[in-house]
Each structure stands twice: as C-alpha cells, then as structure tokens.
Amino acid sequence: xxxxxxxxxxxxxxxxxxxxxxxxxxxxxxxxxxxxxxxxxxxxxxxxxxxxxxxxxxxxxxxxxxxxxxxxxxxxxxxxxxxxxxxxxxxxxxxxxxxxxxxxxxxxxxxxxxxxxxxxxxxxxxxxxxxxxxxxxxxxxxxxxxxxxxxxxxxxxxxxxxxxxxxxxxxxxxxxxxxxxxxxxxxxxxxxxxxxxxxxxxxxxxxxxxxxxxxxxxxxxxxxxxxxxxxxxxxxxxxxxxxxxxxxxxxxxxxxxxxxxxxxxxxxxxxxxxxxxxxxxxxxxxxxxxxxxxxxxxxxxxxxxxxxxxxxxxxxxxxxxxxxxxxxxxxxxxxxxxxx
Amino acid sequence: xxxxxxxxxxxxxxxxxxxxxxxxxxxxxxxxxxxxxxxxxxxxxxxxxxxxxxxxxxxxxxxxxxxxxxxxxxxxxxxxxxxxxxxxxxxxxxxxxxxxxxxxxxxxxxxxxxxxxxxxxxxxxxxxxxxxxxxxxxxxxxxxxxxxxxxxxxxxxxxxxxxxxxxxxxxxxxxxxxxxxxxxxxxxxxxxxxxxxxxxxxxxxxxxxxxxxxxxxxxxxxxxxxxxxxxxxxxxxxxxxxxxxxxxxxxxxxxxxxxxxxxxxxxxxxxxxxxxxxxxxxxxxxxxxxxxxxxxxxxxxxxxxxxxxxxxxxxxxxxxxxxxxxxxxx
Numbered sequence: 313x314x315x316x317x318x319x320x321x322x323x324x325x326x327x328x329x330x331x332x333x334x335x336x337x338x339x340x341x342x343x344x345x346x347x348x349x350x351x352x353x354x355x356x357x358x359x360x361x362x363x364x365x366x367x368x369x370x371x372x373x374x375x376x377x378x379x380x381x382x383x384x385x386x387x388x389x390x391x392x393x394x395x396x397x398x399x400x401x402x403x404x405x406x407x408x409x410x411x412x413x414x415x416x417x418x419x420x421x422x423x424x425x426x427x428x429x430x431x432x433x434x435x436x437x438x439x440x441x442x443x444x445x446x447x448x449x450x451x452x453x454x455x456x457x458x459x460x461x462x463x464x465x466x467x468x469x470x471x472x473x474x475x476x477x478x479x480x481x482x483x484x485x486x487x488x489x490x491x492x493x494x495x496x497x498x499x500x501x502x503x504x505x506x507x508x509x510x511x512x513x514x515x516x517x518x519x520x521x522x523x524x525x526x527x528x529x530x531x532x533x534x535x536x537x538x539x540x541x542x543x544x545x546x547x548x549x550x551x552x553x554x555x556x557x558x559x560x561x562x563x564x565x566x567x568x569x570x571x572x573x574x575x576x577x578x579x580x581x582x583x584x585x586x587x588x589x590x591x592x593x594x595x596x597x598x599x600x601x602x603x604x605x606x607x608x609x610x611x612x613x614x615x616x617x618x619x620x621x622x623x624x625x626x627x628x629x630x631x632x633x634x635x636x637x638x639x640x641x642x643x644x645x646x647x648x649x650x651x652x
Numbered sequence: 653x654x655x656x657x658x659x660x661x662x663x664x665x666x667x668x669x670x671x672x673x674x675x676x677x678x679x680x681x682x683x684x685x686x687x688x689x690x691x692x693x694x695x696x697x698x699x700x701x702x703x704x705x706x707x708x709x710x711x712x713x714x715x716x717x718x719x720x721x722x723x724x725x726x727x728x729x730x731x732x733x734x735x736x737x738x739x740x741x742x743x744x745x746x747x748x749x750x751x752x753x754x755x756x757x758x759x760x761x762x763x764x765x766x767x768x769x770x771x772x773x774x775x776x777x778x779x780x781x782x783x784x785x786x787x788x789x790x791x792x793x794x795x796x797x798x799x800x801x802x803x804x805x806x807x808x809x810x811x812x813x814x815x816x817x818x819x820x821x822x823x824x825x826x827x828x829x830x831x832x833x834x835x836x837x838x839x840x841x842x843x844x845x846x847x848x849x850x851x852x853x854x855x856x857x858x859x860x861x862x863x864x865x866x867x868x869x870x871x872x873x874x875x876x877x878x879x880x881x882x883x884x885x886x887x888x889x890x891x892x893x894x895x896x897x898x899x900x901x902x903x904x905x906x907x908x909x910x911x912x913x914x915x916x917x918x919x920x921x922x923x924x925x926x927x928x929x930x931x932x933x934x935x936x937x938x939x940x941x942x943x944x945x946x947x948x949x950x951x952x953x954x955x956x957x958x959x960x961x962x963x964x965x966x967x968x969x970x971x972x973x974x975x976x977x978x979x980x981x982x
Binding site: 393436444447448449450451453454455457458459460461462463464465466468469473505528532538540573574577579580581584590620621622624625626627628629630631632633635637 | 670773774775776778779780782783785786787788789790791793794798843903904907908909910914920934950951952953954955956958959960962963966967970971974978979980981
C-alpha cells in the first residue's frame with residue numbers, strides 16, 4: 313500500500329517534470345528568452361529595471377502587433393509579405409488625413425476619422441489579399457509579394473515621396489502617454505495579445521484556423537467555408553499592420569513613405585522563432601509572444617551592452633536557424649517535407 | 653492525328669497561349685509602350701533598360717534554379733551587398749584580380765552554408781535564407797564598419813576592373829553581354845544536361861527523385877552554389893559600374909528578384925520553369941518601369957503595375973493548369 317502510493321507520487325512527480333520539459337519542448341523560445349533575460353540582467357546594470365522592461369514592451373509592440381496577425385495567417389498555411397507596406401500606408405494616411413482642412417474645426421476629434429481611415433486601409437488591403445487568394449487560388453506568398461511592391465508604390469505615389477508631420481500634438485502625446493502605470497502602447501500590445509490568444513484557443517474561428525492549416529481538404533469536408541475564413545484572417549493581419557503603423561507614427565509624430573520596410577521579414581522571424589510552422593496547422597500566441605520578446609530583449613540588451621547593431625543582425629540570423637534546427641530535432645515526426 | 657488536331661482546336665491552343673502568356677504579355681507591353689512613346693523603341697533606350705535589368709537578371713538566373721528545385725533563396729540581396737562591398741574594398745588593397753577571387757570564394761562559402769543547411773540538414777529554405785539575409789547583412793556591416801566603401805578615385809578610370817560594369821564590346825555594354833552569356837550557359841545546363849534534369853526531378857517530386865537514385869541533398873546543395881555564383885558575378889558588375897558601394901545596396905533585391913522569377917512563370921512549388929522565361933520576366937519588369945516613366949507616370953507607379961501583372965500572370969498560369977478560371981475553394 314505504502315509502496316504503491318510512493319510509486320504513484322514519484323510517477324506524478326516524474327510526469328510533472330516531463331510536463332514541464334514538454335512545455336519547454338513546445339516553446340523552446342521561452343527557454344531562450346529566460347536565458348538572454350538572465351544574461352543581460354547579469355551583464356549590464358541598466359537592463360534589469362522596470363523602466364527598461366517598459367521600454368522593451370513599447371519598442372517591440374509594433375513588431376508584436378503584426379506578429380499576432382501573422383501567426384493566425386501562418387497557422388492557416390498562408391503568409392503575408394505586404395505588412396510592411398501596409399504599415400507605411402496606414403501611418404501616412406492617418407497623419408495626412410488628420411491635417412485635412414475639413415477636420416480643422418474638430419479639435420482633437422480630428423484624430424478619430426484619421427485613425428479610422430488608417431485602420432480601414434489595412435483591413436481593406438487584407439480583404440483584397442484574402443479575396444485574391446480565395447478566388448484565384450494563387451499562393452498567398454505570391455499574392456502578398458505582389459501587394460508588398462504595389463502597396464509600397466501606392467504609398468510613394470500618395471505621399472509624393474514626402475514625410476508627413478502630425479500637427480496635432482495630442483497624437484504624438486498619445487504615443488508617450490501612460491495608463492494604469494504602463495505605457496499605453498504596451499497596454500495595446502498586451503491586450504491584443506490576450507484577445508488573439510483567446511480567439512485562437514477558445515473560439516470556433518480559432519479551431520477552424522488550425523483545421524484549415526492542418527488539412528484544407530478535411531476542413532472543406534467538415535463544412536468550413538475555407539475561402540471566407542482565410543479572407544477574415546487576412547483582414548485581421550491587415551488590421552494589425554495598420555494599427556502598428558499608427559502606433560509607430562504616434563511615437564514619431566510623423567510618417568515616412570519608407571516606414572515599415574523589411575518589417576515583413578522581422579515579423580516572420582518573430583513568428584517562426586515562436587514555433588509557428590510555415591506549413592500551417594501549428595503555432596500559438598504564447599510562442600509568438602516569446603519570439604517577439606526574444607527579438608526585443610536581444611536588441612535592447614545588446615544595445616545596452618554597446619554592441620554595434622551589426623552583431624544583433626548576425627545573432628538574430630543565427631538564432632533563427634538554430635531554433636529551426638532545434639525544432640526539427642525535438643519534434644521529429646518522420647521525414648516531414650517542409651514546403652511553402 | 654485527327655484527335656490531335658481536334659485537341660489543338662478545342663482548347664489546347666488556349667492552354668498553350670495561357671501557359672506561355674508571359675510571351676504574349678511581353679509583346680503586348682512592347683507594342684503598347686512603342687505606340688505610347690516614340691523614344692521607347694530606340695536602340696539606346698532598349699540597351700539602357702536591358703543594362704539596368706542585367707544585375708537583377710543575373711541574380712534571377714541562380715534563384716530560378718533554386719526555385720525549380722523546390723526551394724527559395726531570400727539571401728541574395730544581402731549577399732549582393734556583401735559581395736559588392738568586399739570586392740570594392742579589396743580592390744585598392746590587393747588589386748582587382750585577387751579581390752574578385754577572394755570575394756567569389758567568400759560568397760560561394762555563404763552559398764555553401766545555405767546549401768548545407770537546406771540540402772543536407774534539410775531545414776526549411778525560406779527560414780534558413782531569411783536568417784542568412786539578416787546574418788549576411790550584419791556581416792557586411794561588420795566588415796565595412798558601417799562605412800560606405802569606394803575605389804580610390806585616381807584609379808577608377810585606369811583599373812581594368814572597370815571593364816565589367818563600364819566596358820563595351822562591339823557597341824554593346826558589358827553587363828548585357830555577361831547577362832546573356834550567363835543566361836545561355838545556365839539555360840543550356842538546366843535544359844539539356846543530366847544535371848538539369850536532376851534539378852527538375854528533385855523539385856517536381858523529391859520522393860520519386862530519391863527512389864530513382866538521384867542524390868537529392870547534393871542537387872539542392874549545388875543549386876545554392878549556382879545561386880551564390882550568380883550573385884558574385886552581379887556583385888562584380890555592380891562594384892565595377894559604381895566603383896563604390898553602400899552597405900545596404902542589395903536591400904530588398906531578394907523579393908524583386910523573386911518577383912521577376914515568378915513573373916516568368918516558374919512555380920514556387922518547384923519542378924517547372926525555365927531560364928528563358930525568367931529572362932523574359934526580368935525584361936518585362938525593366939520595360940514596365942522604363943515605359944511608364946517615358947509615358948510620364950511617377951516612378952513608383954511601376955510597382956503598382958507590377959503588383960497587377962504578377963498576380964495576373966500567375967493567375968493565368970494556375971487557371972490554365974486547373975482548366976478553370978476561379979479556384980474551386982468554397
């Protein structure tokens with residue numbers, strides 16, 4: 313009797329350890345986040361402070377917001393390369409529309425239609441991408457690669473290759489404002505992270521997202537309308553890209569037509585670091601959040617250690633490949649052919 | 653025979669045109685621009701367009717082979733920055749010949765890293781080359797210390813290194829000659845040699861390729877070597893033409909190159925595509941840019957047109973293969 317209970321306890325403990333280990337295996341990026349967190353805390357005097365953590369959250373919020381949307385689209389088995397251009401479009405539209413003469417008498421309310429237009433541009437372009445992917449059956453990689461070039465062209469044509477400055481200072485004050493003890497931008501990031509986590513893990517739309525990415529045929533047979541479903545997800549990532557563009561321009565109080573260049577690559581890096589598969593069907597927001605934090609901590613910490621930005625690029629590249637390698641070793645399932 | 657004629661009448665011609673839509677589009681564009689602007693179809697203009705497309709074109713040759721074998725290479729832009737900075741920087745230090753040699757070796761090594769990770773370790777090519785994009789950009793900045801490099805102005809006009817970018821043979825600019833020579837060479841290899849067939853086989857059906865005795869790992873490895881070699885050649889031309897280089901000169905090229913490869917009709921799924929089509933894709937992009945400028949549109953309007961052209965081109969291709977215009981997805 314006594315023996316069995318001891319055995320069961322040790323078995324339980326064993327399972328607990330295994331469970332924890334499995335959590336690390338499922339989210340290897342969090343092990344990495346903890347390691348670099350400890351490393352920079354020990355190596356610099358300035359890293360371990362509440363103010364700096366807030367900094368990291370605000371600095372990565374732009375990347376992080378888009379990564380949330382990218383995670384959904386990638387779980388779907390698609391990809392969106394046009395997010396960087398949408399960042400620039402939304403920022404330019406918002407900052408420009410705010411200054412239109414027709415809103416001159418609106419006071420601070422002039423920000424409202426501007427932000428609405430900025431967000432709408434992202435959602436609309438997402439809908440356009442999604443519609444093309446749905447109706448033509450052309451790979452999302454190609455559709456959004458085209459959109460990446462085209463939307464950037466739109467931005468340059470619209471802005472006349474000029475930067476816009478926000479004349480309403482309430483707009484740039486918002487970027488520096490605080491709410492309940494945290495920067496507002498950090499709140500926006502955290503709240504949306506939670507929302508998308510709930511969307512993916514607790515709703516029908518979320519389980520459909522995994523189903524479509526895992527096996528499109530089966531999803532169709534199960535009665536999911538795959539086309540509209542994918543379109544909604546493209547609209548979500550478009551929304552987040554636009555939102556990121558707007559938060560970025562509140563931080564600068566301005567927009568430039570080159571804003572968000574290369575963001576698509578950074579966002580994909582963060583998402584893949586978080587364990588989302590390009591093949592679809594796998595990934596989650598906890599991992600993506602870890603991936604975003606990893607990039608944020610690495611950039612911030614190496615900056616504090618006064619390492620030139622060049623080395624951050626090399627480190628990130630190496631880590632991205634290392635994570636992919638680890639993931640392959642840890643989650644070996646036969647000889648899976650990874651394909652886009 | 654009757655059946656054949658019947659088939660040709662009933663849609664194989666349509667399918668043939670749809671599958672080779674890129675040629676039709678190319679001719680249509682040339683005619684439209686030719687009518688729209690009397691300067692478009694002059695020798696000088698055509699030459700300058702082909703010359704400015706030559707660099708993207710040379711990189712696209714290597715990327716085409718990578719894509720035919722079923723992978724992607726996003727690191728070519730960073731690699732171009734790296735190669736150009738290196739060859740320009742070394743030019744004054746060790747002379748043009750050794751500079752080219754050292755640069756080519758370094759670039760081929762980077763290609764070998766790509767090829768090893770993707771071919772032998774079998775990691776996803778998109779992510780590996782994305783990582784390499786970032787890493788090589790960092791390496792370039794570390795190498796140059798963040799400063800732009802240039803060839804000593806006093807030797808710029810005398811060094812034989814200038815031949816590659818500024819030279820002429822029989823009145824035709826050197827970059828064009830190198831582009832077409834390399835395109836013919838690579839095109840011949842890929843279309844008419846056993847090696848080329850192995851590349852198509854690996855991209856078309858990897859499992860079948862392995863069962864028929866093709867060493868898939870080596871073939872994939874070799875495609876990245878070819879890609880790196882093409883980038884090296886492009887670096888020499890760029891360095892020689894500009895006689896200097898910024899650290900991020902190749903930034904964004906990876907996706908432009910990929911866009912022209914896709915525009916040519918090479919499928920991202922691998923196993924299909926050709927060098928000729930890629931050359932046409934590259935030229936279409938160049939001529940769209942030039943034609944729109946001559947017609948008086950703003951510079952960036954070309955990107956909007958490119959957006960539409962890419963999607964239409966691939967859509968036609970996909971639609972021809974499945975025999976219906978719209979996707980059957982619900």
